[in-house]
Amino acid sequence: xxxxxxxxxxxxxxxxxxxxxxxxxxxxxxxxxxxxxxxxxxxxxxxxxxxxxxxxxxxxxxxxxxxxxxxxxxxxxxxxxxxxxxxxxxxxxxxxxxxxxxxxxxxxxxxxxxxxxxxxxxxxxxxxxxxxxxxxxxxxxxxxxxxxxxxxxxxxxxxxxxxxxxxxxxxxxxxxxxxxxxxxxxxxxxxxxxxxxxxxxxxxxxxxxxxxxxxxxxxxxxxxxxxxxxxxxxxxxxxxxxxxxxxxxxxxxxxxxxxxxxxxxxxxxxxxxxxxxxxxxxxxxxxxxxxxxxxxxxxxxxxxxxxxxxxxxxxxxxxxxxxxxxxxxxxxxxxxxxxxxxxxxxxxxxxxxxxxxxxxxxxxxxxxxxxxxxxxxxxxxxxxxxxxxxxxxxxxxxxxxxxxxxxxxxxxxxxxxxxxxxxxxxxxxxxxxxxxxxxxxxxxxxxxxxxxxxxxxxxxxxxxxxxxxxxxxxxxxxxxxxxxxxxxxxxxxxxxxxxx
Amino acid sequence: xxxxxxxxxxxxxxxxxxxxxxxxxxxxxxxxxxxxxxxxxxxxxxxxxxxxxxxxxxxxxxxxxxxxxxxxxxxxxxxxxxxxxxxxxxxxxxxxxxxxxxxxxxxxxxxxxxxxxxxxxxxxxxxxxxxxxxxxxxxxxxxxxxxxxxxxxxxxxxxxxxxxxxxxxxxxxxxxxxxxxxxxxxxxxxxxxxxxxxxxxxxxxxxxxxxxxxxxxxxxxxxxxxxxxxxxxxxxxxxxxxxxxxxxxxxxxxxxxxxxxxxxxxxxxxxxxxxxxxxxxxxxxxxxxxxxxxxxxxxxxxxxxxxxxxxxxxxxxxxxxxxxxxxxxxxxxxxxxxxxxxxxxxxxxxxxxxxxxxxxxxxxxxxxxxxxxxxxxxxxxxxxxxxxxxxxxxxxxxxxxxxxxxxxxxxxxxxxxxxxxxxxxxxxxxxxxxxxxxxxxxxxxxxxxxxxxxxxxxxxxxxxxxxxxxxxxxxx
Numbered sequence: 003x004x005x006x007x008x009x010x011x012x013x014x015x016x017x018x019x020x021x022x023x024x025x026x027x028x029x030x031x032x033x034x035x036x037x038x039x040x041x042x043x044x045x046x047x048x049x050x051x052x053x054x055x056x057x058x059x060x061x062x063x064x065x066x067x068x069x070x071x072x073x074x075x076x077x078x079x080x081x082x083x084x085x086x087x088x089x090x091x092x093x094x095x096x097x098x099x100x101x102x103x104x105x106x107x108x109x110x111x112x113x114x115x116x117x118x119x120x121x122x123x124x125x126x127x128x129x130x131x132x133x134x135x136x137x138x139x140x141x142x143x144x145x146x147x148x149x150x151x152x153x154x155x156x157x158x159x160x161x162x163x164x165x166x167x168x169x170x171x172x173x174x175x176x177x178x179x180x181x182x183x184x185x186x187x188x189x190x191x192x193x194x195x196x197x198x199x200x201x202x203x204x205x206x207x208x209x210x211x212x213x214x215x216x217x218x219x220x221x222x223x224x225x226x227x228x229x230x231x232x233x234x235x236x237x238x239x240x241x242x243x244x245x246x247x248x249x250x251x252x253x254x255x256x257x258x259x260x261x262x263x264x265x266x267x268x269x270x271x272x273x274x275x276x277x278x279x280x281x282x283x284x285x286x287x288x289x290x291x292x293x294x295x296x297x298x299x300x301x302x303x304x305x306x307x308x309x310x311x312x313x314x315x316x317x318x319x320x321x322x323x324x325x326x327x328x329x330x331x332x333x334x335x336x337x338x339x340x341x342x343x344x345x346x347x348x349x350x351x352x353x354x355x356x357x358x359x360x361x362x363x364x365x366x367x368x369x370x371x372x373x374x375x376x377x378x379x380x381x382x383x384x385x386x387x388x389x390x391x392x393x394x395x396x397x398x399x400x401x402x403x404x405x406x407x408x409x410x411x412x413x414x415x416x417x418x419x420x421x422x423x424x425x426x427x428x429x430x431x432x433x434x435x436x437x438x439x440x441x442x443x444x445x446x447x448x449x450x451x452x453x454x455x456x457x458x459x460x461x462x463x464x465x466x467x468x469x470x471x472x473x474x475x476x477x478x479x480x481x482x483x484x485x486x487x488x489x490x491x492x493x494x495x496x497x498x499x500x501x502x
Numbered sequence: 503x504x505x506x507x508x509x510x511x512x513x514x515x516x517x518x519x520x521x522x523x524x525x526x527x528x529x530x531x532x533x534x535x536x537x538x539x540x541x542x543x544x545x546x547x548x549x550x551x552x553x554x555x556x557x558x559x560x561x562x563x564x565x566x567x568x569x570x571x572x573x574x575x576x577x578x579x580x581x582x583x584x585x586x587x588x589x590x591x592x593x594x595x596x597x598x599x600x601x602x603x604x605x606x607x608x609x610x611x612x613x614x615x616x617x618x619x620x621x622x623x624x625x626x627x628x629x630x631x632x633x634x635x636x637x638x639x640x641x642x643x644x645x646x647x648x649x650x651x652x653x654x655x656x657x658x659x660x661x662x663x664x665x666x667x668x669x670x671x672x673x674x675x676x677x678x679x680x681x682x683x684x685x686x687x688x689x690x691x692x693x694x695x696x697x698x699x700x701x702x703x704x705x706x707x708x709x710x711x712x713x714x715x716x717x718x719x720x721x722x723x724x725x726x727x728x729x730x731x732x733x734x735x736x737x738x739x740x741x742x743x744x745x746x747x748x749x750x751x752x753x754x755x756x757x758x759x760x761x762x763x764x765x766x767x768x769x770x771x772x773x774x775x776x777x778x779x780x781x782x783x784x785x786x787x788x789x790x791x792x793x794x795x796x797x798x799x800x801x802x803x804x805x806x807x808x809x810x811x812x813x814x815x816x817x818x819x820x821x822x823x824x825x826x827x828x829x830x831x832x833x834x835x836x837x838x839x840x841x842x843x844x845x846x847x848x849x850x851x852x853x854x855x856x857x858x859x860x861x862x863x864x865x866x867x868x869x870x871x872x873x874x875x876x877x878x879x880x881x882x883x884x885x886x887x888x889x890x891x892x893x894x895x896x897x898x899x900x901x902x903x904x905x906x907x908x909x910x911x912x913x914x915x916x917x918x919x920x921x922x923x924x925x926x927x928x929x930x931x932x933x934x935x936x937x938x939x940x941x942x943x944x945x946x947x948x949x950x951x952x953x954x955x956x957x958x959x960x961x962x963x964x965x966x967x968x969x970x971x972x973x974x975x976x977x978x
Contacts (some may be wrong), residue, residue: 179914184897
């Protein structure tokens with residue numbers, strides 16, 4: 003079994019295993035075991051990938067396999083990874099394991115919960131390993147649907163409303179995306195003489211420019227809805243806040259990155275002239291996302307909403323960097339995807355743990371948690387510092403790279419938007435430090451909280467995993483940056499050859 | 503005509519024999535000992551379905567009136583699978599005391615209607631097609647009124663027969679105009695002589711109206727909701743998939759062969775009707791509480807989607823239509839199967855009654871979930887592939903005309919997801935004190951649902967099915 007297909011087989015087998023378990027303890031250990039196996043496979047993939055690259059293999063994608071599926075339409079199960087996909091797979095594996103440990107105490111319909119969670123993860127893994135647009139779309143849709151059940155059954159607050167809004171908006175995005183995909187498919191005959199869904203074949207030529215102008219907005223908006231592009235981000239605050247902890251972690255941490263990845267892998271890569279001509283509209287929209295998301299976060303009093311708006315802001319930064327279309331900015335975009343994925347996962351995990359103890363998410367009702375639960379509070383502070391870009395943690399690496407890359411464009415328009423986006427550093431600092439101050443420091447507002455316990459072993463495992471990853475990337479980013487940078491070379495060649 | 507020619511009509515002859523056997527058994531059994539007939543009918547039809555897949559020769563009979571090709575054979579086999587599932591699913595309903603004395607009549611009327619559909623699909627001229635259409639439609643009115651003690655059932659029967667009669671009349675008027683302008687009924691000859699004169703355009707419109715009635719296209723759909731709601735659930739299932747499927751099959755064949763020369767004209771008609779059908783079907787479905795009406799409007803919207811494959815006019819278009827009808831049979835009968843199972847035991851059929859169903863009847867809820875997702879077009883079940891290929895076929899046209907249609911269709915998919923999720927919400931998300939209590943279904947219902955589940959799961963992933971259908975299809 004090749005290493006990439008394992009990423010779909012392991013979750014499938016885990017789901018089957020969970021269906022056969024008898025009680026919640028067995029279910030959660032099977033889920034954890036399966037996903038830890040997946041994490042080991044991801045680490046193995048990273049090492050094998052780097053080994054092959056160091057041995058001199060310069061092909062665009064490694065570990066490629068393809069099986070013909072629907073022959074008449076040239077639909078194939080075609081898989082392959084490059085440095086970027088490998089990094090994203092690594093991110094997903096860590097977040098999924100952390101999410102399972104964060105949901106250790108799930109009791110209500112626990113089997114169905116873990117099965118839905120792992121089904122969600124399967125869709126994400128499938129999306130990252132496939133390079134055939136049909137199969138990518140198939141896995142993309144698989145990743146959307148369990149969300150409805152996960153939020154609607156196990157969520158809190160206005161969960162039915164949030165679940166329905168999220169599902170319908172994301173499906174709406176994929177509907178728009180499908181138009182773009184069809185357009186690319188039917189124009190692919192101009193490139194290779196026959197219709198193809200394969201991204202690598204499609205990238206060898208280019209689609210007629212008039213069609214690119216029509217298809218680029220559809221594709222970019224289609225993926226952008228998932229990547230929280232303003233004004234299609236409105237599903238995000240309610241969706242993340244109503245979702246149960248692990249689901250928020252997975253969704254904000256990984257699924258929103260599907261949007262960014264898709265924008266970059268399909269919209270920018272296959273439609274570069276369209277991106278060049280129409281990109282400015284989306285640059286403006288993403289700038290608004292970044293600043294508006296951050297400003298929105300300042301206003302909120304509910305911890306989950308603060309984090310949700312923060313995610314809108316950071317994911318907007320990813321899309322912004324992707325649109326900059328140069329190597330540094332795109333490198334920064336990918337690192338930001340990973341960094342933010344880990345950070346938001348850790349935030350949602352912490353919020354879930356705090357809520358599980360205090361039963362409130364309003365920061366004004368809590369205070370002085372540093373004295374009561376020091377472990378959780380310290381982790382929160384570290385995560386907060388990562389989010390606002392403290393050097394030594396991953397957030398700094400990502401944001402610095404993005405701003406340097408964006409600044410490389412010398413024209414007024416790009417400079418103005420770059421400066422606007424840079425202000426988000428300050429605004430992020432405001433809301434992060436404000437929360438830290440009110441929530442963790444200061445007097446204890448509610449005496450009942452004095453009896454609360456600190457983190458338990460499974461919560462500590464979940465948090466430490468993510469923290470180590472954040473710190474690791476912050477202190478030693480070059481291996482990741484080089485892995486991504488090497489894979490970006492052919493992509494940038496394609497984008498800039500036709501652009502400048 | 504010699505003996506081997508009879509095998510060209512194998513499906514029709516076997517079905518007639520089966521109907522006659524049941525008729526004879528009916529005469530010789532006592533009123534309260536009719537149950538063996540059910541098993542007999544099931545076994546005979548099951549054998550007919552299985553042996554239907556054996557190869558036959560292609561050819562024409564009666565001077566070209568009856569054509570047997572591999573494609574018509576495939577279409578009949580697809581309908582057979584659906585009918586077999588309906589037979590399994592109707593088992594429990596037929597065993598109720600009110601139906602005890604009219605069990606065999608159900609089978610005889612059903613098989614007569616199916617016979618009409620076979621003839622309609624294999625027709626080579628308009629006369630045979632009309633004969634088949636009438637044979638298919640008239641018995642359905644009797645079936646729709648089968649629940650003698652329910653007013654709604656009688657209403658359904660009357661509505662069906664009256665509106666069918668009117669639309670058949672209009673269809674016949676169109677056919678008479680076709681004959682008047684071309685001097686022949688046979689499809690190939692008409693195609694050769696078709697000059698697109700104004701009278702012929704009117705003839706086409708009347709023909710289309712008659713067929714659109716059968717497929718429940720807006721604005722010829724007004725009978726659908728009331729008839730589906732009033733009929734017994736097995737009959738509703740039959741109407742929604744088999745009757746509709748047969749009409750779609752013959753419509754696409756005639757559009758691609760007889761009216762080939764006026765393709766740009768009928769493409770515009772299909773564009774417009776497809777858009778209104780999808781939109782209106784979806785918008786009305788949102789408001790429905792009764793599950794049978796709900797599924798009726800969802801069927802109307804699905805018919806709008808099917809038209810997307812027809813508008814393509816290509817081989818891929820016809821393939822996607824036939825493929826989608828197959829998948830639609832499984833998905834829709836799965837949904838109706840669950841509704842039937844619950845109705846037969848509890849008599850409840852509104853969405854509110856389904857609140858909290860997952861906690862009490864998890865398997866039924868999951869079956870309903872899978873069927874609804876297949877209807878909505880969510881991967882990895884077959885409905886996704888069916889819808890995706892329909893859209894792919896429509897987008898093949900390449901111009902904005904087609905892309906706008908695909909965009910409208912995609913947006914309608916999102917709307918349809920909303921109302922399908924309403925049922926999912928009721929079953930999985932909502933809690934209720936008086937949720938429907940746990941019950942075990944009997945073997946026939948379980949078989950029907952398992953067949954549907956197998957179909958939904960396998961048909962999408964197994965590409966040989968699609969390739970086989972494509973090998974038999976043809977374009978404009």
